[in-house]
Amino acid sequence: MADRLAGKVALITGAGGGQGRAAAVMFSREGARIIVADVKADGGNETVQMVRAAGGQAEFIAADVSKAQQVEAAVQCAEKSYGALHIMYNNAAVLHRKDGPVATLDEDIWHLVLDVNLKGVYLAASMRFPQ
Numbered sequence: 001m002a003d004r005l006a007g008k009v010a011l012i013t014g015a016g017g018g019q020g021r022a023a024a025v026m027f028s029r030e031g032a033r034i035i036v037a038d039v040k041a042d043g044g045n046e047t048v049q050m051v052r053a054a055g056g057q058a059e060f061i062a063a064d065v066s067k068a069q070q071v072e073a074a075v076q077c078a079e080k081s082y083g084a085l086h087i088m089y090n091n092a093a094v095l096h097r098k099d100g101p102v103a104t105l106d107e108d109i110w111h112l113v114l115d116v117n118l119k120g121v122y123l124a125a126s127m128r129f130p131q
């Protein structure tokens with residue numbers, strides 16, 4: 001497996017750790033240039049270093065997927081850095097596991113989950129991709 005994403009630019013949300021980071025490294029190995037977007041700068045920059053250390057190209061942008069302006073800035077970062085955006089991987093999510101029914105969640109956690117996991121995907125999907 002190699003070069004299946006040659007020439008592609010991928011924006012991966014929540015790529016500062018976990019599965020998003022793994023995807024950034026894997027997509028890069030397949031030839032994509034990566035925009036790493038995350039609320040956590042430390043983790044995001046670490047992912048960028050991992051991609052670059054393996055010979056790939058990546059840039060970090062601090063972005064909260066629940067904020068339209070920050071999602072737009074991430075898309076613009078792809079255009080400024082690499083001139084295009086082909087792949088949007090909506091990976092960022094907050095996982096709030098709690099024993100018991102969902103109705104026992106605190107209301108602020110309920111809103112956070114909807115804002116990040118649902119609205120975040122909507123916002124990213126509604127952006128115009130620079131081609």
Ligand SMILES: NC(=O)c1ccc[n+]([C@@H]2O[C@H](COP(=O)([O-])OP(=O)(O)OC[C@H]3O[C@@H](n4cnc5c(N)ncnc54)[C@H](O)[C@@H]3O)[C@@H](O)[C@H]2O)c1
Pocket residue numbers: 013014015016017018019020037038039040043063064065066090091092093094095116
């Ligand atoms: N881990 C699992 O068992 C599992 C199983 C099925 C699906 N998933 C899904 O895979 C995805 C990644 O899971 P993971 O286990 O790697 O999670 P994780 O918690 O390890 O990583 C999530 C990343 O998203 C970032 N993030 C959180 N809120 C954000 C926001 N508002 N804007 C931008 N970035 C934000 C975090 O900083 C973190 O780097 C999620 O969508 C999750 O629902 C995970």
